[in-house]
Amino acid sequence: QVQLVQSGAEVKKSGASVKVSCKASGYIFTEYAIHWVRQAPGQGLEWMGWINAGNGNRKYSQKFQGRVTITRDTSASTVYMDLSSLGSEDTALYYCARVTGTYCDYWGQGTLVTVSS
Amino acid sequence: QSALTQPASVSGSPGQSITIFCTGTSSDVGGYNYVSWYQQHPGKAPKLMIYDVTNRPSGVSYRFSGSKSGNTASLTISGLQAEDEADYYCNSFTISSTYVFGTGTKVTVL
Numbered sequence: 551q552v553q554l555v556q557s558g559a560e561v562k563k564s565g566a567s568v569k570v571s572c573k574a575s576g577y578i579f580t581e582y583a584i585h586w587v588r589q590a591p592g593q594g595l596e597w598m599g600w601i602n603a604g605n606g607n608r609k610y611s612q613k614f615q616g617r618v619t620i621t622r623d624t625s626a627s628t629v630y631m632d633l634s635s636l637g638s639e640d641t642a643l644y645y646c647a648r649v650t651g652t653y654c655d656y657w658g659q660g661t662l663v664t665v666s667s
Numbered sequence: 668q669s670a671l672t673q674p675a676s677v678s679g680s681p682g683q684s685i686t687i688f689c690t691g692t693s694s695d696v697g698g699y700n701y702v703s704w705y706q707q708h709p710g711k712a713p714k715l716m717i718y719d720v721t722n723r724p725s726g727v728s729y730r731f732s733g734s735k736s737g738n739t740a741s742l743t744i745s746g747l748q749a750e751d752e753a754d755y756y757c758n759s760f761t762i763s764s765t766y767v768f769g770t771g772t773k774v775t776v777l
Contacts, residue, residue: 585766587713594670594771595705595713595756609764612668645712652760653703653718660712 552576554584554646554658561664567634570661572646579627580604583649586620586631588642589660596642600649601629636665671696671757671769678775684745689757689769690738697738701760704733704742708753716755717742744774752776 557571572584586598599610601620608620619632629646644661647654672690679685689696689704696702700720705713715724717733720740730745740759744751757769 587768594754595707595758595768596670597758597766597768600766611765611767612763647713651719652701653715653758654705654713655715655724657712657714 552648552656554648554656556644556646556658556661559662559664561666562636564637564665564667566636566665567632568636568663569630569632570644570646570663572629572631572658574603574627574629574648577648580624584620584622584629585647585649585654586618587645587647587654589645590639590642593642598631598644603629633663636663638665638667641665668695668761668763668765668767671759671767673755673757673769673772675770676773676775678777679744679747680777681747681749683747684743685747685774687742687744687755687757687772687774689740689742689759691740691759691767692738694762695738695759695767696735696740696757698762699760700735702733702735702740703758704731704740705756705758706751706753707756713756747776749776 553575555573583602585600601608622629646658648656704717707713720735755772
């Protein structure tokens with residue numbers, strides 16, 4: 551069965567960077583893309599970017615351009631999301647999700663990133 | 668890219684039908700038939716309910732349906748049930764080859 555397992559919760563200081571991983575299993579990793587979506591406490595979903603796991607092509611939301619980097623390791627069937635220059639507004643639950651066509655059909659369990667000053 | 672506009676809340680009695688609207692622009696909702704809808708219960712990951720405007724994934728109740736007119740997409744829940752109480756988000760592909768979510772709608776079953 552398809553599974554996306556994310557890395558554990560992180561606590562970071564303002565100005566630091568965080569790297570969240572998303573390990574895929576149960577399907578051919580390189581045949582699908584992965585989206586990253588975040589949700590601040592009590593707030594809505596926010597799309598951050600995506601990567602084609604096959605060819606590595608990426609696209610980011612303009613809001614995060616320059617601060618986010620999404621990469622993948624095909625040998626490990628894992629996608630990574632690196633967010634730099636963290637501020638308190640980056641405290642959120644970060645999700646990875648598999649993309650089929652134009653929609654997300656499987657989601658990771660979420661990784662809580664807490665940014666403290 | 669601004670978030671798509673959804674009403675903050677919609678409510679209905681059990682058995683009734685409700686519709687949630689999602690308004691964008693010609694650069695997103697209006698330009699592509701790539702609108703999806705997600706249901707999210709508290710503390711849970713989002714769940715796909717509708718994709719490509721009108722398509723329902725297997726396992727999703729027939730009570731959920733989607734449509735689009737111009738720059739506005741909509742999700743209709745018919746025969747409202749207590750388990751439908753959740754947050755709902757629309758999502759659209761955009762002209763920049765990115766995606767954007769709606770602001771989210773809290774559905775309350777009275």
